[in-house]
Amino acid sequence: MGWFSALFSKGSEKQSQASVTPTEYQGYLIYPESTAENGQYRVSGRICKSLDDKVLTHRFIRSDLLGSQEDANSLMVTKAKMMIDQNGDRLFD
DSSP, X not given: OHHHHHHTOHHHHHHHHHHOOOEEETTEEEEEOOEEETTEEEEXXXXXXXXXXXXXXXXXXXXXXXXXXXXXXXHHHHHHHHHHHHHGGGGGO
């Protein structure tokens, strides 16, 4: 039921997005936003970049579940950096 309840919890998602401190990497901002699920934390977050007066966003949720929110957020930043290195601005296509 974790993913189902996430569909209907937009208010709490906006609160978590506002309180996340981004990591800057090669002109991109990485927002780790792991979500609690059955006593673990799912790796998820956003990669954003300002381009031509627009903010482009790529949101992703991975299948990885970790025991702590700190570990999940750390892995998200690592995965996001790999995605940026491999895809660059194609993330937003």
